[in-house]
Amino acid sequence: MSVTAAKGFTAAGIAAGIKQSGNPDLALVVNNGPRRAAAGVFTSNRVKAAPVLWSEQVLKGGQVSAVVLNSGGANACTGPKGFQDTHATAEKAADVLGLGAGEVAVCSTGLIGELLPMDKLLPGIETAAAALSEHGGEKAAIAIKTTDTVHKTSVVTCGSPGTESGGGWTLGGMAKGAGMLAPGLATMLVVLTTDADVDSGTLDAALRSATRVTFDRVDSDGCMSTNDTVLLLSSGAAGITPGHEEFTEAVRTVCADLARQLIGDAEGASKDIKVEVINAATEVDAVEVGRCIARNNLLKCAIHGEDPNWGRVLSAIGTTQAAFEPDQLDVAINGVWVCKNGGVGDDRALVDMRYREVHIVADLAAGSATATIWTNDLTADYVHENSAYSS
């Protein structure tokens, strides 16, 4: 499954010794064609890791034959040496696989500001190449974990597989990310693969359309990564070219599933919070309000304490530039309209917050646009995970 669910792809995940723990830390994904089209979206952080700078250039060609991913080090803020290391990584993979380095994308994740142990990483690429398999998707997904407690994969199968006339196609993928999750673009490492026969322009349009309403609307802790990368690779091995809408919908489905898994595994979280903004004047307004609510530390603490503290929702909305009148704001928490017309609404004691998922609706009464942002609560475990050691 994972990145090898679609035909035409092999993958591997191994322990190269980059992580001191000895856990898997190097993944390789190879597109065996016949097509090798690709698209990518990257962090909008202006401080970009070396692999992001490299892969952005690779993607300009619209073709990717292999992706090397490592955990155990972000290779961010590592200067010219860090960029040389990324380049050497791509060169090594190209050598071993018989490709040009310009077709090899590189992704890294881990601590910022430290050089990668190239004496471990380069031999690891040989080991990974030898382990490439059509069943290697799970191992690849495991090898890119950092503080993730579980690996994340998703697959959809479309068309009519097995029928003589139709024939199906598949889109699958893997993701990692548990902290430093906030929109910028991707906020995580994600590799998606499909055996549908799709050109790079269509891949790019579908990927941007999907990430805009999925990964871009995940905001775990308001912190934007230097390494976010989402890649979408087409092998064309199914020999089918789906309609644009059908394909985009499949990409969106897999992205939404992976995004939801990322929030479900966010560092220290005990609640998954769905912030739905409705009746906004514009989608931009809805997203701004949703993000402001999702980033409010006081609210995130309150949700952790199962306290339907709608005043903190209103104080967050009040910091935005969105169109609304304070005395027309309504807020529901888990279906109870605890705030009506900017004031006290139904009895907050009616709000049941025992379950992991919490649903906040903010009605701006200013139009008909809507947006949903996913976030999580702020917990002592989050503080512990991000203060007890460098990550």
Added chain:
Amino acid sequence: MSVTAAKGFTAAGIAAGIKQSGNPDLALVVNNGPRRAAAGVFTSNRVKAAPVLWSEQVLKGGQVSAVVLNSGGANACTGPKGFQDTHATAEKAADVLGLGAGEVAVCSTGLIGELLPMDKLLPGIETAAAALSEHGGEKAAIAIKTTDTVHKTSVVTCGSPGTESGGGWTLGGMAKGAGMLAPGLATMLVVLTTDADVDSGTLDAALRSATRVTFDRVDSDGCMSTNDTVLLLSSGAAGITPGHEEFTEAVRTVCADLARQLIGDAEGASKDIKVEVINAATEVDAVEVGRCIARNNLLKCAIHGEDPNWGRVLSAIGTTQAAFEPDQLDVAINGVWVCKNGGVGDDRALVDMRYREVHIVADLAAGSATATIWTNDLTADYVHENSAYSS
């Protein structure tokens, strides 16, 4: 001391029964003149509490004879009834003190979204008026505490007190605020008083100049209050009109002292963090970068863990619109330049983080502007304080 350090002022702080704990919760500050000039700055949150809406109107007249402050309830998001309650509070104080309600400012702090117990508050005003004293400043400062662990006061004396020719004047004040501290304008309740003879226009200019570089640069938890109010009252009782610069400097000194005390008492904090941005293209850039660093939860956790994780500083800077080149960024933590030219600098093991104050310098290498933002670390205690009960 506090608001009664300056001549011409009396104050009181009493327990009116607004707080269920029975702790002091009502303060009264009265300007006995001869001048009754005033200026105020208020939260820029668009969701404003009833007392903010009321006091903004009062301040338009440039004259305030009394201030009623209560803790135990913010009277925010309380609709028309909440505004009527604020109005009734001002009317009651005006009746008792023989003033017009239009000269009475009102400040409230506490939980958002609940009506104040007016049956406790109104009789409390009578009790407070009966307790007014030239020595009541400390009690007033104590009565406005919410989650503050200590009350906060500050005083400066200027000119040449006691000399026949010169004669001195005094500026003092009190502040409350421990959570929901972020710039908007004030982010707290503050009342400053002076016996210098200063008109309301000069008070306003001095207050805006001072808050811009003090309270506006405190960012404890990124959450902006609905109730922030800073008032500056002049009694003129010293009969001295200081120069504009001298007066502004005194206001700035007291505001800076109180702002520093607010950060020092921030909810759950174990570290006070001074974020200094230097060599920015503009002051706006410097403030934007400083705030982004100050609001980065991952960095705040790292500082809590005494981890000089400069990568989190760079990832925060990268989210801003400020002018800089990523490969020219330098970062020092407690005097050690751990990041140089956007990459690894001096050995992070040299950074001594044992002490409460942590000093981060971000050099943007883009100009000569500078700004300092004060914040604190993010701790499990902060989470506990803001999740264990409503506040």
